[in-house]
Amino acid sequence: MRTSLNISTWNVGGLISENHDKTTDPSFLAEFKNDDLIFLTETHAGYDSIVSFEDFQYYPFCRTKSKNNRYFGGLGILIRNSIRKGVKFQNDGTSEYQWLKLCKEFFNFKRDIFICIVYYAPKCSIDLIEILEKDIIEKYGKKGEIILLGDFNARTGNDCDFIEGDNTNHIPLNNSNYNLDILNERRASCDNTVDSRGKDLLDFCICNQIRILNGRILGNSTGKHTCFKYNGCSVVDYVLASEQLFCNILYMCVSDFKATFSDCHCKLSFKLLASFTNENTNSNLKDFPTRYEWNEEKSISFQNAFAHPAIQNELKNFKTEDISFDSAGINQATKTIHSLFEKVCKITLKKKKEKSEN
Known part of the structure; x- marks a missing residue:
């Protein structure tokens, strides 16, 4: 029985380049060995990029290629196989933000938790904060608690994210619709600058009773x-959460900056109180036949894709692998073949969109 959920977010500044494939770097992968949910921003990858993390399912949300034939921005969400049943995509978002639901029945929460990964680019044509607020007011805030995390490119300094001295003295009698701010402790920050986006x-945060974890939580x-x-240095990556969730967040950590794994950002991690049992994934393969749309026009390119160097290398390793003909060996061989076809x-x-489960 697990008693907590480990979640992290990181602007990695690109997953795969000509000189460094982080997805095959043991040191990079070791950064996530204890995580259950991983939210990556600025993956600089496309839907045709081959990304695989052992024991995780990877879901990319990518921008189209730029005029110079490169990928920029993009999100990557990794869900550990053992908790996949408890996580539902909400089909709301773009390559800049995505909503997921952590199901209360699976994790034994009091309410569902709606978690959103955010990459708010420095130059963005949309008001992403306004879009997120609309989602919360019209949909998710009524159904459960909220967590937002990622790179907001916003500097909030030490300013308050709550109403100081909040009280009901100004509220007419018998009006119970006003919710007082519960949290009234100021947070700390090594960054004293406040910009317009901050x-x-x-x-x-003030309007939606959502609070910044940075500078407030143990760790x-x-x-x-x-x-x-x-x-210079700044605080632009955040984890934000509903006030009601603070008693369920055990710690938050900002890791040391590692230039090998990101151009300028640190990994953020936190532990969320939960109660669940890891699913046995040996006999629970992903439902990939229902996740892709078959197109006869793609039949030739589908066959040609097996000539991709990365696929050929895996096929070569599979052919030379010593497979035992017992249950464990056959399951492992099936998993390897399944992984090849999925890539x-x-x-x-084209990937089929998952239906939203309310």
């Missing part, structure tokens, strides 16, 4: 810097 984020009580650039599907076929 002010918008603070107003968003990051000082509000450590999350971004390191040549012209080919990612290269050539």
